[in-house]
Structures are given as C-alpha cells and as structure tokens.
Amino acid sequence: xxxxxxxxxxxxxxxxxxxxxxxxxxxxxxxxxxxxxxxxxxxxxxxxxxxxxxxxxxxxxxxxxxxxxxxxxxxxxxxxxxxxxxxxxxxxxxxxxxxxxxxxxxxxxxxxxxxxxxxxxxxxxxxxxxxxxxxxxxxxxxxxxxxxxxxxxxxxxxxxxxxxxxxxxxxxxxxxxxxxxxxxxxxxxxxxxxxxxxxxxxxxxxxxxxxxxxxxxxxxxxxxxxxxxxxxxxxxxxxxxxxxxxx
Numbered sequence: 001x002x003x004x005x006x007x008x009x010x011x012x013x014x015x016x017x018x019x020x021x022x023x024x025x026x027x028x029x030x031x032x033x034x035x036x037x038x039x040x041x042x043x044x045x046x047x048x049x050x051x052x053x054x055x056x057x058x059x060x061x062x063x064x065x066x067x068x069x070x071x072x073x074x075x076x077x078x079x080x081x082x083x084x085x086x087x088x089x090x091x092x093x094x095x096x097x098x099x100x101x102x103x104x105x106x107x108x109x110x111x112x113x114x115x116x117x118x119x120x121x122x123x124x125x126x127x128x129x130x131x132x133x134x135x136x137x138x139x140x141x142x143x144x145x146x147x148x149x150x151x152x153x154x155x156x157x158x159x160x161x162x163x164x165x166x167x168x169x170x171x172x173x174x175x176x177x178x179x180x181x182x183x184x185x186x187x188x189x190x191x192x193x194x195x196x197x198x199x200x201x202x203x204x205x206x207x208x209x210x211x212x213x214x215x216x217x218x219x220x221x222x223x224x225x226x227x228x229x230x231x232x233x234x235x236x237x238x239x240x241x242x243x244x245x246x247x
Contacts, residue, residue, distance in 0.1 A: 006091065007171060007203050008054035008077060013086035015047040015072055015227075046072045048227045050086070056171075059204040061218035061235060063211070063242050069227045070207045074098055074174050077205065092171025092203070095121060097161060106150035110141050110160055113149055117164050131167040138189070139163040159186055166193050169200055176207045191217070211239045 047069045054060055062070045075081045076088055078096040103117045114135055118128040136145050139159040149157060166173065173194065194217065198204060208214050214221060214235060221238035223230040231238055 005055050006053045007056045008091075008205075009087075009089040010050055010052050010073075010077070011087045011089075013047060013050045013073075013076065013083045013088060014045060015069075015076060015081070016084040017044045017046060018042070046227055047076075047083075047224075050224075050229050052222060052229070052232055054203060054205070056092075056203055057198070057201045058220060059198055059206065059218045061214035061221040062205065062207045062224060063209075063214060063221055063239070064224040068224045070224055071098065071176055073224065074176050074205060074207060078174055090172065093122070094172045094174060095165040095168070095170035096174045097165050098174060098176045104149055104157065104161070107148055109146050109148055110136070110139075110152075111145045113160065114164055117161070118167075121165065121168075123168065127168070135160075135163045135167050138167075138193075140186075155183070155186065162190055162193075166197065169197055170202060172203045172205065173197060174205045177209070211243060215239055 050069075050073065062073065064070050072081070074096070075098060076083050077090065078094055078098060079090070080096075080098070103120045104113045105116060108116065111132075114132060115125070115128055119125075123131075136142055139156070139162075141156065141160060144152070144156070149160070152160070175194075194202075194204060204217065206214065206217050218235050220233065221235045221242075222232045223238050223242050231241065
C-alpha cells in the first residue's frame with residue numbers, strides 16, 4: 001500500500017486497564033489502602049494486537065458487541081488515550097464524535113459551548129464566528145442558543161455536537177453511535193452532511209449497532225470481539241459473517 005495514501009495506521013496496538021480487584025466501600029478506605037500500597041488490581045486488556053491501515057477517503061465501519069473495544073479503539077485513534085503497546089499514526093485533522101456532551105460544560109449556554117468545544121477541536125475564534133450561525137441553524141437551536149445545555153435533551157446535545165464537529169471539513173470524521181440519538185430527520189441531515197464530506201475526501205470511522213446504518217455508510221468493516229480483531233473486509237461480507245454469529 002502506498003504510504004502517502006494511508007491516513008491511519010494502527011500497528012499491533014493493545015490497551016490495558018487496571019481494574020480494582022476488591023470491594024472498597026468508602027473514599028477513606030481507598031486512600032488508606034493507596035497510601036499503604038495495599039490496593040489490588042486486575043489487568044483488563046480492552047484491545048489486544050490490533051493492526052490495520054485506512055486509506056484516505058475510505059469509509060470504515062467498526063462492529064462488535066458492547067464491551068468489545070470499539071470505543072476504546074476510536075479514543076486511541078483520536079488521541080484521547082495512548083495505547084499500552086503498539087503505535088498509531090494519523091496523517092490529518094480529526095473531528096471526533098465519540099461521547100455525547102464530551103467537551104461541553106453543562107452550566108454554559110449553547111453559544112458559549114460552541115466556542116469552548118470549537119477551541120478544543122482546534123478552531124480559531126474567527127473560524128467559530130464565521131460558522132456560528134450555520135452551526136446553530138444545523139443544530140436547530142435558534143431559540144435555545146442562550147440556554148444552559150444542562151436543560152437540553154440528549155438529542156439536542158447530539159445535534160449541537162455534530163454541528164460543531166462537522167462545521168469544518170476534517171481529514172477524518174470519527175462517529176461513535178451518535179446517529180442512534182435523535183429523530184429520523186436529524187439522522188438524515190447527518191447522513192447528507194457526511195456524504196458531502198466524503199465526496200470531498202473525508203475519511204470516516206463509524207461505529208453503530210445498526211448493521212443497516214453501517215452498510216449504508218461504509219464500504220469496509222472491522223469486526224472486533226473481546227478486544228481482538230476477528231476480520232476486516234467488504235462491508236456486506238463482514239456484516240453477514242458478524243450477524244450469522246448471532247450478534
């Protein structure tokens with residue numbers, strides 16, 4: 001594969017978390033055990049030896065049961081976390097839509113959160129000012145831009161997050177289950193915008209529990225199970241194998 005055409009390279013990546021192996025009933029008990037060095041942990045490998053490459057402009061779906069490691073993989077690629085082992089190389093800008101409300105302050109208004117979240121995504125104040133009206137319009141929040149988002153529904157937060165992240169054309173768009181929130185019209189708007197972005201060459205990594213959504217958006221699929229990559233290939237072929245296993 002031409003290295004200049006590879007936008008994401010995941011090389012033998014593993015991710016391990018420490019899970020407390022005993023019940024602790026209070027913060028005081030936790031602190032005492034921590035100071036004494038008596039805390040017992042178990043190793044949990046969320047991902048193990050994952051390797052693949054993504055070409056520029058590809059639309060890749062990631063499927064697997066809850067807890068299989070899909071969201072962990074997206075966070076590693078987004079740079080939210082660093083892998084325990086292995087290397088990840090990303091050649092481009094990323095717009096991550098991984099967790100609803102991530103990067104938002106619930107006590108701030110929609111307007112204030114646009115500037116806050118935009119800054120987190122690397123936008124300048126001028127860029128945000130230029131796109132502000134379009135963001136509010138796409139999110140359908142014209143009447144609520146001065147309202148604290150702690151009063152928003154999950155659908156309103158999803159619309160706002162998607163509108164901010166896609167107000168610029170990134171090299172890579174990462175979407176984790178966000179299209180499962182919101183009504184049909186909003187989902188269709190998201191599909192249409194993603195289509196516009198992919199037509200302009202944006203690479204998409206898309207996680208969904210809906211095989212139909214994955215098939216509609218993605219040309220290739222990665223199947224992850226218990227932290228291991230089972231297979232990667234044509235979306236229809238991989239989804240058929242995945243569904244035949246009773247998922």
